[in-house]
Amino acid sequence: MMTLNTAIEKLNTLEETQRAYGHAMGVLNLDGATAAPKRSIVGRSKTMGVLSGITYQLMVNDETAEVLATILENAAEADPKVVRRAELLKESLDDMTRIPMEEFVEYQTLISQADAVWHEAKEKSDYAMFAPYLEKIIHFNRRFAGYKNADKPAYDVLLDDYEKGASMASLDPFFALLREKLTPVILEVAKRPAPDASFLRQSFPIHQQRVFSDRVMAMMGMDRERCAIGETEHPFTDGFNKWDVRITTHYHENDLASSLYSVIHEGGHALYEMGGADELQFTCLAGGATMGLHESQSRFYENLIGRSLPFCKALLPVAREIFPAQLEGVTPEMLYAAVNASKPSLIRTESDELTYAHHIMIRYEMEKLMMAGDVKVDELPALWNKMYKDYLGVDVPDDRRGILQDTHWSGGMIGYFPSYALGSAYGVQMLSAMEKDIDVWAAAEKGDLTPITAWLGEKIHRHGSFLKPNVLLEQAMGQPFDPNYYVDYLVKKFSKLYNL
């Protein structure tokens, strides 16, 4: 029989070791995406294979099971943080052990192949190349969902994986509301003349855009001794601990807004990672609580603040210092209109705030059918194209700009997309609560977002994954989740912008 104290000591050692491997693998991934030469993949895949095998063994063994059981059985006597750590680790362990080892390894191999195939298939716009992999990925995800919980529909199991508590029962009405209320606005906006955004499409030399990124991160109040920026094909954030967070961006010489809003978006993720309490670091309680909560932060900074008129007023003089010739004669109102140009389009990651959720709901509807087994894999592109026509009124010219555009499915992530829309909606409701406490728009117009980050830090960031996600959410929103905040915000913002 293990004593509680021994179990806690062993838990500490286990997590310290896990963090070390997680950190090493995270840096290997980051290095692979930012600095490493192309063929480094040979060695990196070997190293990742060895290290992930070791981390699996670290979790899946009799001693770890006993450590977690001892703590959970003596929960009443232990520090609640220790109990929560044991709880979360137990969930991971259960997920890992329910899936037979051989199937897990087979799936990992499939995923790494599928990712390479998807890149090539996307480049060639050749869905047939990718289809057999997608079919297997769907098959594995259905099986794994069954192992985890055979009593629930497979898609509900996956949704809950990415966003604790999410299910088709909660998401169907959410997306129905968005579709009902936003579609008329989207269609009406599409008929109006587009604002002039041509001044954002001049030549903005990349070495100057790098300077601009530093200035924007300073406006966000990001501590650069704890957060660095790199460059990758697709922007992302990784936080190893609160003293070491990385964001990446992608610079396009002829598009100033693209990297700008990537930096603000990833900056939002980074502030979340940097805001966790010291005492949670190097445990599984550091970092964000759910994917939706993480997106609520990134999309908060990107859209609610970054694409607001007050922030555009602060942003323009900074941008003009670096790009005086290109931004000559531009007013804050012109910048605000340009960065909020809305139009139904093909590519999710380039879509505007108003149409964004429609891209997500298409993927949600498709995933529902995929996981229910109600659609054949070779029928998916036609279905995708039909939905883009029905939901957004656009014609998809090829699969590269259609079903092959996102990396998620090739990476095995089915059920992830709804987090983006949920996060957007959470953020608006948090903003509403925040406006009661602090002068959000004065801070935005001053170009110093620290009061905003302090509010979010208090309500969300500092808690890491210690609080249950629903508790955390209600604490930040001051009331239960209500998607009408999101819908009302979008309708109001875009009605005014487009004089509807």
Place this chain on the structure above:
Amino acid sequence: MMTLNTAIEKLNTLEETQRAYGHAMGVLNLDGATAAPKRSIVGRSKTMGVLSGITYQLMVNDETAEVLATILENAAEADPKVVRRAELLKESLDDMTRIPMEEFVEYQTLISQADAVWHEAKEKSDYAMFAPYLEKIIHFNRRFAGYKNADKPAYDVLLDDYEKGASMASLDPFFALLREKLTPVILEVAKRPAPDASFLRQSFPIHQQRVFSDRVMAMMGMDRERCAIGETEHPFTDGFNKWDVRITTHYHENDLASSLYSVIHEGGHALYEMGGADELQFTCLAGGATMGLHESQSRFYENLIGRSLPFCKALLPVAREIFPAQLEGVTPEMLYAAVNASKPSLIRTESDELTYAHHIMIRYEMEKLMMAGDVKVDELPALWNKMYKDYLGVDVPDDRRGILQDTHWSGGMIGYFPSYALGSAYGVQMLSAMEKDIDVWAAAEKGDLTPITAWLGEKIHRHGSFLKPNVLLEQAMGQPFDPNYYVDYLVKKFSKLYNL
């Protein structure tokens, strides 16, 4: 009793695991020096602590000892590469186990503290701050040398660590020859008018210097799919395997030559790492054989080729494409004279080819006294300053530009410096052999160094650490080592440059 086959299988697994940890720790270090934010040190030191503890245990255990013994006892029946791997690992293991674990840990802690203290001491030019750490480092190095081989002088043990076969008996006459033959030339050159190097000291914007680095690496024939370049305070090279090698440089806006020759120097190290045979990768036989051999390659490209007139002829048009205004009117002969400007100076890393070895011999003489216990730690700065006056005729104004300038001693590396001078000398003798086989100067003047790399690849690079260093050296030089080649080359080159 373990069978040979089992032992070989276990050796393969051991090395695969070791490489994975080595790779991860290497990337963590690289990331720390290039991309990571300042305070990431908190998490990185934790992770490095955990991973180095695990790698120690991986080596120091009964099974590893049995694996190595089984292979070495059955050497006659095993593949010579397997035997050589076991031999090199046995050497490491013996080194690790001869030092008591507690002393090893204490020393590691000392080194990491000493490095931080040295940085600050150097900045403040405060030797007294660093002296107690240096004293302990000397003490530990003498103890450890005694554990390794009590029958030899401590300094001989250390010299052999960095350069197999090196000893005071071989280095005393080597440095005596250099001092005798080169000192008159150095003093004579110092009297002549300095060539005009002012055109290298204009403003060269860093984003354009980055483009220049890419062009220089292309001239060297470096496969960029296997080698990336980063930026650090002090340039270095790290090779994880032949498909993943990194070099770093440091750009100074007002000094074009500084980064240029760092890139060529580190490029030489990188070509060595990239040239190892496929079959040696992911074993301890990949990578360079000794520090001196590694320096022979880097200094070969940097000085023998990079600072030659033919290569200056190839380099100038490339530089002028990127910096047309700054290099207007500059001729290859002017460039050649400027990059070979020679003058006794204070800082080793900024010294020229002719005076470089004198900086090394000062450190060699000091290390001899330190390891013999013939000098007190607080007497070292005065001794350093006296030697700079005696050997190079320069007055050391402060310890920052004197005894505190190098990072080696604070990193525990006593006995390393001579490798730099030996490597320089090896390179010249290799060049002499190479000139008999290929048209070196036609390749240099064309700005395509691939025939040179092919020759070095065949003689040295592809062998990794499989051949014994002395065998490898003689194979490349075609005869035993003779430092007169080095001396004659320097005397001839600088006599002609300065019309002596």
